[in-house]
Amino acid sequence: MNKFILGAISALTLSAGAALAEYPEKEIQGIIQWGAGGSTDTVMRSVTPHAEEALGGTIVMQNMTGGVGAIALNHVADSDADGYTLLMGAENPLLYKVMGLGDKDYSDFTPISILARGTPMLVANVDAPFNDYAEMMAYIKENPGEVRFGATGPGGLPSVVTGMITSVEGGLDVISVPYDGDGPALTALQGGAIDVMPAVLGAAIEGIRAGNMKPLAVFDVEANAKLPDVPAVTSFNDGYSTYLPWGPFFGVFVANGTPDDVVAKLGAAYAEGAKNDEFIKLMDDRGFTMMGISGQEAQDFLTKWQQGTTWLLQDAGLTKASPEDFGIARPGE
Amino acid sequence: MTALWDFLTVFTQPQLLLLVGLGTFAGVYVGAIPGLSVTMAVSILISFTFSWDVYPAISLMIGIYMGGVYGGSRTAILLNIPGAPSAIATALDGYPLAKRGEAGQAIGVTTVMSFIGGFVGIGVLALAAPLVSDFALRFQPRDYMLLAVLGILLVGSLSQGSLVKGIFAGALGIAIGAVGRDPLTFTERFTFDLQIMTGGVSFIAVMIGMFGVSEALLQLHHVDKDAVRQKITRIVPSLSTVRKHLPLSLQTSTIGVVIGALPGTGGDIAALMAYDHAKRVTKNPERAFGDGAMEGLVAPETANNAAVGGAFIPMMTLGIPGDAVTAIMIGALFIHGLNPGPMLMIDQPDMFWFIVGALVTANIFMLIFGLTGIRLFTKIVEMPRSVLIPLIMLLSIVGAYAVNNSLTDVYWMLGFGVFGYFMRHYGYPLGPVILGVILSRLLDDNWRRAIISEREDFWRFMGGVVSSPLSLTLLIAVILIFVSQTPLWSRGKARLFRKKES
Numbered sequence: 001m002n003k004f005i006l007g008a009i010s011a012l013t014l015s016a017g018a019a020l021a022e023y024p025e026k027e028i029q030g031i032i033q034w035g036a037g038g039s040t041d042t043v044m045r046s047v048t049p050h051a052e053e054a055l056g057g058t059i060v061m062q063n064m065t066g067g068v069g070a071i072a073l074n075h076v077a078d079s080d081a082d083g084y085t086l087l088m089g090a091e092n093p094l095l096y097k098v099m100g101l102g103d104k105d106y107s108d109f110t111p112i113s114i115l116a117r118g119t120p121m122l123v124a125n126v127d128a129p130f131n132d133y134a135e136m137m138a139y140i141k142e143n144p145g146e147v148r149f150g151a152t153g154p155g156g157l158p159s160v161v162t163g164m165i166t167s168v169e170g171g172l173d174v175i176s177v178p179y180d181g182d183g184p185a186l187t188a189l190q191g192g193a194i195d196v197m198p199a200v201l202g203a204a205i206e207g208i209r210a211g212n213m214k215p216l217a218v219f220d221v222e223a224n225a226k227l228p229d230v231p232a233v234t235s236f237n238d239g240y241s242t243y244l245p246w247g248p249f250f251g252v253f254v255a256n257g258t259p260d261d262v263v264a265k266l267g268a269a270y271a272e273g274a275k276n277d278e279f280i281k282l283m284d285d286r287g288f289t290m291m292g293i294s295g296q297e298a299q300d301f302l303t304k305w306q307q308g309t310t311w312l313l314q315d316a317g318l319t320k321a322s323p324e325d326f327g328i329a330r331p332g333e
Numbered sequence: 334m335t336a337l338w339d340f341l342t343v344f345t346q347p348q349l350l351l352l353v354g355l356g357t358f359a360g361v362y363v364g365a366i367p368g369l370s371v372t373m374a375v376s377i378l379i380s381f382t383f384s385w386d387v388y389p390a391i392s393l394m395i396g397i398y399m400g401g402v403y404g405g406s407r408t409a410i411l412l413n414i415p416g417a418p419s420a421i422a423t424a425l426d427g428y429p430l431a432k433r434g435e436a437g438q439a440i441g442v443t444t445v446m447s448f449i450g451g452f453v454g455i456g457v458l459a460l461a462a463p464l465v466s467d468f469a470l471r472f473q474p475r476d477y478m479l480l481a482v483l484g485i486l487l488v489g490s491l492s493q494g495s496l497v498k499g500i501f502a503g504a505l506g507i508a509i510g511a512v513g514r515d516p517l518t519f520t521e522r523f524t525f526d527l528q529i530m531t532g533g534v535s536f537i538a539v540m541i542g543m544f545g546v547s548e549a550l551l552q553l554h555h556v557d558k559d560a561v562r563q564k565i566t567r568i569v570p571s572l573s574t575v576r577k578h579l580p581l582s583l584q585t586s587t588i589g590v591v592i593g594a595l596p597g598t599g600g601d602i603a604a605l606m607a608y609d610h611a612k613r614v615t616k617n618p619e620r621a622f623g624d625g626a627m628e629g630l631v632a633p634e635t636a637n638n639a640a641v642g643g644a645f646i647p648m649m650t651l652g653i654p655g656d657a658v659t660a661i662m663i664g665a666l667f668i669h670g671l672n673p674g675p676m677l678m679i680d681q682p683d684m685f686w687f688i689v690g691a692l693v694t695a696n697i698f699m700l701i702f703g704l705t706g707i708r709l710f711t712k713i714v715e716m717p718r719s720v721l722i723p724l725i726m727l728l729s730i731v732g733a734y735a736v737n738n739s740l741t742d743v744y745w746m747l748g749f750g751v752f753g754y755f756m757r758h759y760g761y762p763l764g765p766v767i768l769g770v771i772l773s774r775l776l777d778d779n780w781r782r783a784i785i786s787e788r789e790d791f792w793r794f795m796g797g798v799v800s801s802p803l804s805l806t807l808l809i810a811v812i813l814i815f816v817s818q819t820p821l822w823s824r825g826k827a828r829l830f831r832k833k834e835s
Contacts, residue, residue: 036376037660046668049383061380062738066532067514101519148786153519177474177786178517180778183660187596187653191470193786206652206674278670285672 023083023262024057030252031076032061033069033089038181039118039202039286043250044088046282047115051273055265059086068155069093070102077108081255083262086112091248094306095155098313098328100320105306109253110263111298113270116288117249118200119224120161122216122233123186123208128195133217133236136196137169144173150185150197151176154318157248158185160309161198161219163316164246168239189213200248201226202286220245226287243312249291249305251298267294307331339686342388343694349392353691356396357698363397364404365416367541367732371401372657379665387669392691394665398658399695402600402637403447403703410439410630411714412725414545418537419600419637421767422608424544425491426622426629433625434561436711441568442627443634444703445575446582450635451696453586454593454642458649459689465643466650469594474782475798477597479807481776484602484768486811487609489818491764493623498761506769507776509534516774517781529741536770537736538746543763545729546750549722551757556718563711569704574627581611581628582635589636593643597779599656600640601771607636642692649685651675 030048034040041063048059064072073093079085087109096102122133130136140147151158158176166172174196179185182199189197190212197204198219205226207213217233218224221244234240252270254263273279274292283290293301310323311330323330343349363369374397382390405417410427423443430439457465472480485503492499512523513533524530585607592603611622611632618626644655652674654660666673671681678685713721733746753763787793798804816822 035660036372036379036657037654037662037664041376042664042667045379045383045664049380063376064737066737068519071532099519101514145788153517155519175786175788177782179782180516183653184596187470187647187651188474190651190653191472193473193782206672206676210675210679212651212675281670282667285670286667 023265024055026084028057028059028084028086029079030059030061030086030088031072032063033065033072033087033093034063035065036063038183039200040088040090040250042286043115043283043288044252047270047273047276047279048088049273050276050279051269054272055269061088068096068101068153070096070104073102073104076253077104077255079255081257083254083258083266085255086266087253087255088250089253090250091305091309092155094302095310095313097326098310098319098321098323099155101155106253106302108256110256110258111294111302112252112254112263112266113274113294114249114251114291114298114301115270115274116283116290116292117247118202118288119245119247120157120198120219121201121204121224121227121230122161122196122198122219123189123204123213124196124216125189125192125194126212126214127192128214130216131214132231133233136216137236140172140174145175147174147196148194149174149176150182150189150194150199151178152181152185153178154320155313157182157200158198159318160246160312163312163318164219164240164243166316167312168237168243186213200287202288205287220247224287226284243308246305246308247289250288270294304331336682336686339683340690340693342683342687343392343690346388349388349691350694352389352392353396353694354698356393356398357400357695358396358702360397360400360402361404361407361699361702364401365407367408367414367416367537367545367728369732369735370417370537371398372661373735374401375658375661375665379661379668382665383668387666387671388687390665390669391662391688394662395688395691396695396698399451399638399641399692399699400702402641403444403451403634403699405637406443406447406634407440407710410443411436411710412545412721413548414725414729415540417601418540418767418771419604419640420633421540421544421601421764422604422633423630425608425764426624426626429623429625430630431563431714432561434563435625436563436714437568437707438564438570439625439630440707440710441704442570442574442578443630444700445570446578446631446634447638447703448696448700449575449579449582450586450589450638451641451692451699453583453635454590454639455689455692455696456642457590457639458642458645458692462646462650465590465594465646466653468591469596469647470651471803472595472597473797473801473804474779474786475794476801476804476807477595477775477779478783479798479804479811480595480598481772481779482811483807483814484606484772485776486814486818487605487768488765490609490612490622491605491768492762494760494762499765502756502761502763503765503769506766506771507773508769509539509766510536510770510773511777517778532741534745534770535733535736535739535742536767538733538742539749539770540767541729541733542746542749543753543756543766545725545732546747547753547757547763549725549729550750550754552718552722552725556722558718560715560717560721563715568707578627578631581614582631584614585610585632585635586639589639590643590646592636593640594646594655596647596653596655597775599644600637602775603640603643604633604637605768605771607632638696645688645692648673649678649688652677 076087093105130139182203215230405420406423409415409420409424413428415421488503588607589603611628615628644659647653648659663673733742
């Protein structure tokens with residue numbers, strides 16, 4: 001009997017060792033948290049083929065939408081932690097807990113690579129009676145409750161940006177009109193259904209170039225190379241430096257418990273893939289800032305991001321539950 | 334002159350021609366299988382064509398798109414299972430034709446009409462794209478809401494038999510569409526604290542269940558009956574048939590282009606609205622609607638193919654997707670290093686004319702593939718029921734699973750299939766349920782957006798409606814169509830015309 005157990009164990013370790021040595025020995029599933037054609041989808045579909053080359057394996061990507069991305073997140077969390085199911089996601093799972101959208105977030109995952117981050121900015125309808133951030137704030141003060149801001153639901157980029165404005169300026173009396181995403185909201189902006197939209201720079205840049213919408217301010221500490229003439233919001237009010245730079249990001253994750261060498265292999269593959277010239281050009285064209293971080297650095301980035309953003313939303317009164325309940329410390333504490 | 338050259342790119346390069354043809358052929362079959370959607374096919378192609386040049390990649394996608402929108406009508410006519418949401422209206426008169434043994438003729442008419450509709454859509458795209466996209470941008474949330482109300486009034490024409498049962502079915506559909514996390518505030522609605530409900534009910538699963546499974550269950554009653562022999566002597570419709578329906582097809586194509594160009598609506602709503610329009614304007618159909626009227630095939634099929642050209646209009650002029658497929662194509666253009674947006678037509682006009690050329694080619698291929706192979710397809714309905722029914726069940730399950738790779742959707746699909754069977758059994762129409770599910774979000778989201786924009790003040794909202802010509806026109810249309818369905822209308826009309834006739 002003892003011999004049998006020993007044999008079984010050695011067989012297991014042998015086969016396990018063999019499996020690890022050959023990773024990937026079968027197709028890897030890449031679960032994209034958002035719909036086809038969106039930012040996350042575009043980023044993942046353009047970097048992954050290069051990562052596949054470096055990895056020497058096949059990554060089959062599929063979109064799994066619904067529940068603000070929670071369905072995909074739960075799916076990957078419930079899959080075997082063997083590195084054959086990747087989560088390709090954006091920043092919002094870090095807000096699930098405080099927004100009451102789910103009980104899992106990236107703390108259940110190991111980051112393979114945080115690829116890039118976007119820069120938020122404020123754009124306005126071309127006919128809006130203000131031309132920059134200062135004029136907009138003045139106009140809102142004169143006409144409280146009249147200006148229409150686009151939104152994408154609680155926890156979305158616009159809610160964080162308006163939360164920042166509320167904290168820094170001590171209030172923001174506007175109408176917040178919810179849309180399904182920044183695409184539909186920017187369409188509505190051009191049609192005049194809303195006046196101002198906080199959007200990621202990459203989504204707005206083509207509309208600005210064509211003169212279909214006007215930029216008010218970039219939400220960063222300095223102007224963006226893509227739009228050098230648009231002032232940074234800190235040049236209007238230095239109070240924003242507390243929160244900035246801030247932005248949505250894209251990353252590839254595996255469930256916690258995935259063997260370290262698999263994580264390392266995947267991390268190396270994505271790091272290599274992100275160095276591809278075509279990918280860099282694509283990200284640059286869309287105004288994304290390359291990050292390409294992994295390991296502890298990525299872990300720290302996620303923790304800091306979550307602390308800053310959840311407490312910002314908490315202070316703006318937008319959360320369902322306090323970050324404290326989940327052990328998310330206030331930044332600086 | 335360069336525009337003409339760009340337009341002809343596809344014709345002059347055999348490789349591109351082949352890819353468009355291949356795409357169209359694949360599209361017809363992908364579209365015909367319920368649950369396998371064009372959206373899915375195109376998003377798979379993005380990874381697949383990643384390393385290709387941009388022209389071949391786009392050629393293949395456009396072929397699949399054009400073929401797929403058309404392909405949905407095949408199973409709608411032959412099996413009463415729409416291959417895609419845009420073919421729901423096609424089933425209403427197409428399937429009765431197949432039951433009479435005239436499936437061949439129905440497919441023939443459908444193909445030619447899809448071809449005509451496709452051309453109208455492409456024509457508008459090529460000649461008036463900036464004009465139409467300006468118009469489409471002008472639609473405010475309140476206009477989308479009024480459009481949805483207009484759509485809900487279609488319940489009247491989709492309910493064969495009892496209007497009361499139709500209204501019940503439509504309301505049920507709207508309620509089903511509201512299940513899950515509300516997309517605007519993420520509040521849970523009708524979820525009863527069940528994890529499974531928070532994702533909502535997949536509308537494709539409802540459609541496949543209600544049409545596919547319920548059809549299979551219904552056919553179990555006649556499992557011994559011989560299948561209807563299909564007449565396939567006359568497939569290509571005569572010139573006089575085409576000419577007869579030409580005025581209607583041009584009207585419904587226009588509906589298709591406009592609805593397709595609106596960023597919030599697509600071919601499914603366009604086809605249903607076109608069907609309703611046909612029912613209104615056709616004074617004396619040879620056969621009653623719902624009983625195999627040709628007009629009932631012409632209208633939705635021209636409209637949904639015209640919507641393809643329509644969907645490209647905001648994509649090419651503004652970088653705004655007209656529907657889910659063009660949304661993915663925008664992503665594909667990004668990946669291939671282009672910047673789709675309002676500047677694309679100025680920076681890279683060749684791309685615009687190339688896409689127009691590829692669409693024209695795909696449309697021609699669609700006509701060719703549509704008119705051949707019908708014999709083989711009609712054999713499907715001539716299969717013994719003991720084989721056909723399990724096949725329908727299999728297709729339905731695979732289709733429902735494939736939409737989101739979710740087993741939950743299969744359960745929903747089966748549940749709605751059984752439910753749909755009982756609904757049919759007791760004379761409740763299924764069309765309005767699907768209509769309700771499609772329109773539920775359009776109505777709900779836009780009503781809330783509209784009223785939120787007016788600081789939740791109803792009178793300010795009405796002021797906005799009355800002061801905008803577009804909203805006012807839509808409101809008047811809603812009122813007119815509503816009144817025309819009540820007894821008040823026929824009484825009033827009778828009184829008005831009595832004097833003249835006497």
